[in-house]
Amino acid sequence: MTERLLILAGGYSKEKEISLKTAKSVYSELLKEKKYKLKILNPDGQFIKVLRKYNPDIVLNLLHGRYGEDGYIQSILETERVKYTHSGVLASSLAIDKEISKLIFIKNKILTPKYFKYKSNNFSNKKKLLQHINKSLGFPIVIKPLNEGSSVNVYICKKNNFLRNLKKLKEYGEILIEKYIPGREIQVAILSGKILGAIELKPKRKFYDYEAKYNPKAKTEHLIPVALTRAQYKRITNIALKAHKILKCRGVTRSDFRFFKGKFYLLETNTQPGMTSLSLVPEIAKFNNITFKNLIKKILEDASINK
Ligand SMILES: Nc1ncnc2c1ncn2[C@@H]1O[C@H](COP(=O)(O)OP(=O)(O)O)[C@@H](O)[C@H]1O
Ligand SMILES: [Mg+2]
Missing domain, CATH: 3.30.470.20 (ATP-grasp fold, B domain)
Incomplete structure (x- = not known):
């Protein structure tokens, strides 16, 4: 009996290209097995419509990062009652x-490395922030987004390049400042x-x-x-x-x-x-x-x- 697989790849995250590359290699491997009917889908605005039309037995989730790895897509698949791979809604979000x-x-x-969460507005000035780092963690430190992947916007910082690197993460409301191990x-x-x-x-x-x-x-x-x-x-x-x-x-x-x-x-x-x-x-x-x-x-x- 052939199984209908819907491979989800691409998405909206910064790891989109990696996900698409993964889907290609997975697709060519599974194609060698005669038992699957395969379709690769980049879930965009038409996602639910295509999902219902294709009516897969299983969704193979090869997405990374936000929307694909964070419980969002998983909750749509739960609502549509389609079996999907990898973690469910709660585990993905956590x-x-x-x-x-x-x-x-x-x-x-x-x-896990010692850390604190940094919001751009929770230190009155940069001097206080530096003091806090010196006191609580000590340099070097690692700054990273809360929910990115693939080392995107992860920076190891010494005291002299910390403020310069911090600016590179200003698109995020909150970030982690972690002790460098x-x-x-x-x-x-x-x-x-x-x-x-x-x-x-x-x-x-x-x-x-x-x-x-x-x-x-x-x-x-x-x-x-x-x-x-x-x-x-x-x-x-x-x-x-x-x-x-x-x-x-x-x-x-x-x-x-x-x-x-x-x-x-x-x-x-x-x-x-x-x-x-x-x-x-x-x-x-x-x-x-x-x-x-x-x-x-x-x-x-x-x-x-x-x-
Ligand atoms: N606290 C840390 N100490 C030393 N290296 C770190 C630390 N945090 C991150 N790194 C380095 O950055 C990489 C990416 O960090 P990670 O927290 O795994 O985020 P991502 O989700 O981007 O993979 C790690 O694999 C490691 O090499
Ligand atoms: Mg990692």
């Missing part, structure tokens, strides 16, 4: 918000409520920024298996599994960590992790003998709606 998810991590004793960058994938594996990133650039993530010329090294003791590996993967569970995620997630002085700091849990050929979850899957196609099939198996 995980996309870096502040809310950090509060949940802290409440559940998961270590040196050390190693390790990411952990969870699939269907189980640990899939971990990978370490060694960027040649200053940090794992947009270029380091998506431009092969940036030559970020991917290290798998990750050089950790068995106990450390168990610890980091179990933190990722715990984060996946407490945020009530479904399907696949990828949690981003910094590892410094024997401690794992959870930066965030991504509910719509990248799936391009350079992406990490497919690489972790491959290392564990799960082909790209089988990874997608497993994600499809987890598709559901709220009962």
